[in-house]
Amino acid sequence: MATTTAALSSISRTNVTVPLSVVRNHRHQPTGPDRSGPADHSRPGGSSGSCPCDRSESEGRSESGPNRSSETGRSLPPSDDDSSGGLITVPVSHPGLSTFWVGSLDFWPPPRFFQLVPLETPARIVRELTSRGYNADREAVTLLASAPDPVGALDRAVESAPEDALKLSAEHVRRTLDGNGDESADPSVSTGNGDGSSGPREGASPVETEGSASGSAQGRSDGAGVTTSRSVADRSVAIDGDVTDESTGTGEYEDFVSVFRDRFKRLSGQLRGRVNARPTNAVAEMPGGSDAAIVGMISDIRSTASGHWLVELEDTNGTFPCLVMKDREFADVVDELMLDEAIAVEGTLADDAGILFVDSLHFPDVPRTYSPSTADRHVQAALISDVHVGSQEFLADAWSRFADWLHTEEAEHVEYLLVAGDMVEGVGVYPDQDEELDIVDIFEQYEQFSEHLKEVPGDMEIVMIPGNHDAVRLAEPQPGFDEELRSIMDVHDARITGNPSTVTVEGVSVLMYHGVSLDEVIAELPDGKASYDDPHKAMYQLLKKRHVAPQYGGHTRIAPEEKDYLVIDEVPDIFHTGHVHKLGFGKYHNVTAINSGCWQAQTAFQKSVNIDPDAGFAPIVDLDTLDVTVRKFV
Template sequence: MPLETPARIVSVLATRGYNADREAVTLLADADDPARAIDRALEAAPDDAIKLSADHVASVLAESDGRRDRSTAAPTADDATTETTDSEPGGPANPAEPEATTADTTDADPSISSGTDSTMSSESGSAVPPETGGSSDAAGAAESDAATATDRRPTAEPVATGERSIDTSNHDVEIEGDMTGQSTGTGEYSDFVAVFRDRYERLSRQLRGRINHRPTNTLSSMAGGSEAAIVGMVSDIRSTASGHWLIELEDTNGVYPCLVMKDRDTAEQVDELLHDEVIAVEGTLSDDNSDGDGILFVDDLYFPEIPRTYQPSTADREVSAALVSDVHVGSQEFMADAWTRFADWLHTEEANAVEYLLIAGDMVEGVGVYPDQDEELDIVDIYDQYREFSEFLKEVPGDMEIVMIPGNHDAVRLAEPQPGFDEELRDIMSAHDCRITANPSMVTVEGVSVLMYHGVSLDEVIAELPDEKANYDEPHKAMYQLLKKRHVAPQFGGHTRLAPEERDYLVIEETPDVFHAGHVHKFGYGKYHNVLTINSGCWQAQTAFQESVNIDPDCAMAPIVDLDTLDLTIRKFA
């Protein structure tokens, strides 16, 4: 098969151990004989070179053209065209075609979790497990008027669809919230005060328009029985002897006690509260308020919330993004064959619209992350893990735009927000000129904003809240809670490590169109107030450690989001 596209140029270079600048790839693809041009460029490359520059390729092509103009001799064996085979773009020939499940997330709010029949909330719509094809069931979807459409394709040999052809000049990516290189925290008490003050100020602005807010230090001067409202940070939650709930709310002026009666509808919302999140309450002050022992009897409780009327943005053309997470290269259980099948599929004409790859952390397995991890490693050196990950990244078409953030297994600080990788690791992962940003970051892809967060706080949310509100089998429900609280890691002092900064980079100030996370190795998706919410599973089979803590991972799934419609297709490669 002739070399016709930049994607195949990149693939052939990768099989021979080289990378290239984008301009160099374009020059090779535009050559009269791309295969011969590659041979000449590699022959002339310095012995220690691993990346071809545009200047190098241009000089080789110019020299080659000069020789051809001066030569009248018959072509030699060295000048013969090299023909590539179908197995060259990163994997074995004729891999099995992946299963595909298409879910129309425009009309229905689908929600699935691998291998289980999900019980749907009013926010998430109908359940369709992609492994079985399933059937649509909108009976439990209070906010959905249409059933989820499912398209199951049988596993088969790939159809000869030709090579993808992408115009990369259309690519448009903007990143907000990247705190890489902006860290100011030193761990001093003043740093923690600064970050919590910033959190309070920014989240309280989301709430003040809904209530007639009063500072806590003015409430004691109000007459008993008066109506009052507070915006505050939850400093304590405890139950009384009578079964009611006492919540202490703190603002920048002081702390005030608020009582939620157990027989009020508001009591159900107390189950969703976490320490350190910002909420608003309305109610009536107790009769003895002016004596200094007052309390606010709560009638209504409000979260910062995503507006129910939110309308997401879409791209102006037909283009898609693949969302993956938790690759874990270096683990003995890394699913290399499945990744190669995924990469091979990306090279097909069927995947022609998939121009972006967003990776939400844990590129590698890391070292020393959990007890006895060394016994489960295939690669024991962290830098070698990243070198191997880079090789697998080269299997992805070279015309794809890649954005990635770190996770808790990656070689960055554990405390969130996590800055992007340092220069040494960036040099190792230089394939495709990937955009590397902090965890979390808001990534806008052709007008569609994607909040990328690895997801360590999901463990804490699932541990603290009732199963029907957050659980591992339906990880998107725990993500709903973060959208409701408008903060990706609201609780401080638990299992989630938080770094004090002058600014709280974990606040969800702007509403995203898509919320993408990973970490929990479970797959699930749905919509929360029209925000498409996806936890993309992992590419690592169950390890001995995961088995010991009852984690049954959902592996080798690639959610494909059509950015022009926000429709979702789930492809399974194992």
Template structure:
């Protein structure tokens, strides 16, 4: 029996709120008109029935007093189209394949040559496919959100508010450094005798080279500014290449004879302690991490999304109980010049409505968390509040948890820092290729952890909204750091923190062609929350 019909029956039943026994699915799929047969059986089901049984199907379809099921009318056909998210139901040959796992980050085999072991729903499965029943104990789900600016935003853009947010950044990050160096304020350094050992914790105010090729770094604290000299012949002098304006660092060294400059012996970042050990879940449970769906774009990979959704309904994915979406659910409107020429859906609300339809394809027992990105209908300046009530109502499927960008999501004891990732552009532009590149986005993510801030440099690509505190500071070390934005897959580790940039669901755009960016499309890193191991699934 072709796989499409059992899948269609299963989806139609779940859309009506019913589970089904395996043989019941088989009987319905074998009916001359399976859609009409499903509707007839559902209409005949008693009000207290949640599972369609084989007996109920036999009694209903074999009843000579009942009118034989006819063809569905046009409205019913339209409903089927909407339930499938506007894309055809994937056949067996289009479904996800076995994992080829190596180093925790490998793609799976070509889905076009693979057949899944099972098609699943909460209840029955289709005949001809290995029996599987998804059993998720939703009482075990444990999810909490922190550092969310949604509903807390007070900034109006006044100058004093920018002073407040940068002062808050300095105070919080300097605390992470003061225990490691014998810090003195800038005004105290000015009164110390020449040749004294000294250290300063400050925000990088300026970086400039001398005629001799040395580097002077001006460091600012709440009392003033003081220069530090990094000699070019020091083995560690290349650290200058990693410095960004506005980040907070500590410099240790000795004062010049006249006391007017600090000769640097070492530079320290707030960083993640090397002794850090991540937390893990107490049971085997998984989360799918995705981002940059871009519904509404002509390049949105609708068929690949449906393959992904189908895979989530298989036995291989039975432990995937969380879906974390890292921003850019839709393509947006007016994000860049002439964008309307590349849109498949030109109305922003219709884009979100279509995204909501695709979201309905995933299992109903999954917990969904979403943050916005720079293409979404929220302010561009970070931190970005979560979506407004109108958009939340549109995307109400699965009762998704909608939070701000960035936010820390605790999933069964595992802290996952979710950040869309616009600042990765800044990192790639400012840092050497071996420290940050689009081909290895996890390297840039490691730099952000090292600086303990998701957007350390103000200006350039970054737009920062002043708030009462700096929501972009990484106060607590996360167990997992999840980003998107650059449409490239990256999986790595930094000081025992798992790094995941999850690729995208949009094929190469004209802009990407112009800058020679090859996106990693239809990738879904699957995170084992009990071990923090990652398997990358590809559905294209």
């Protein structure tokens, strides 16, 4: 629907780390059947749940593409700067190694590029410590997990801790393991939120590593085997654009006028520096044959009988028709246009001045010369979304492996966890959802999510936004939960903000948006420009339009506010979304775009509509280089 002028106004195994090139030579990659993209449906009572995990077959358009999943793994969407380097860690039999995860090896002992590393389960230690009222340094957890008798070591460490201790340090655990653990006044045992620095740990993860830079997920160290420790004081997190406690919309007509006027003012301001635009009513008074430029929001797009495109542009003064001839070199971008987005056009008026023949078309866009900010130290962030706790298909084992890995030395630089919505499965999101629920009470779902969140290291900085399955309003922008749910999810001092929000982590700005509008972008645009198989390409379109939900009146519900919280005023360094349950990442004009997949296996409903989710992946971003590495935990 176009805007109107009025409105506008248990794991112990051996792993092998091997170069990706070797794995690719051994990997079987069968071609699966074509997959149709998901359609949309409405919730009972008129609520729209427009994501691949909760749509019916009756609506939307079909997207076809090869099924890139296989028994042996999947071919990850490449970034713009794809590299064949990197390592992959796979579980194998030991010592009688004859086969491995993605092929066969005919040699033992393994050649020099193989590196055998043990895997432990520090998350079990964390859960036990939490149940006894303690937190611990990452290194302390790893020391306990790697002890010959982890349970006995944990018991001794807890028994020898001072009565007022809240956090066990690595030094205290070392003294306990050395038999000197009776330390009633041990200064290495923290009684508050002290230094959360990490130290050397043992262990590795049964995960696949692939990304835009070789070896970017490998733990870095200074000196011979001495791991760099970082203080919590080095960290910084700032949040901007959060609608929580700022919503003023009442749903009245004037609110819609206000939000669209604000959108037009801000987006037209980004465009006016590129063209010498005049209002539509002024252009209408110019003589025929004059050169003219218009900045406006698209109120209509239609093709002519001759195959040309007629685009109606609207500003606060009226509308004006603009014709894009099919033989113009930029005509191929017309199929990227969506209703209600702002663009600028330049051209020549017809002889009767009733139409503008377009010579050039401009989006607000990201400057090609954009230079992103980076952190001034080596630090990483894990980007995940769509956990869906409460679903029968929630991958609890994969989550535990992810949490285990976060406690290992390899993950010591992962100090931030950014979650882009859908923490739980929700209730009543799509028809017959109750048949696929493991937990039917929404509050119990969040309580269980909190228990899983406790498995990650307690010294990580966590930021979360809601999604369309979460217990918040569907209309965007979405506030960041009420006080009752916030209190349930108050784990490791997690920060909860609205959807969308810009989270600046050590100088690196991350635009976090759940991603409901990606469904509309994919439905409206050709497969080559936006698809579920390559969700990051749909994200490129939102960056180009400088708005996370440009089209009004479709499946993406937009709340009328005094200002449009969905405009992308400042170019982010990283754009992080979820929602579509597909993994994809790449760079658009130097902005890193990441859709982080999900933690939910294929549900019966998803299977019925040929939705093949990418589950159990965790993109890891080096904030000092913006390199992306994907870790696999299934």
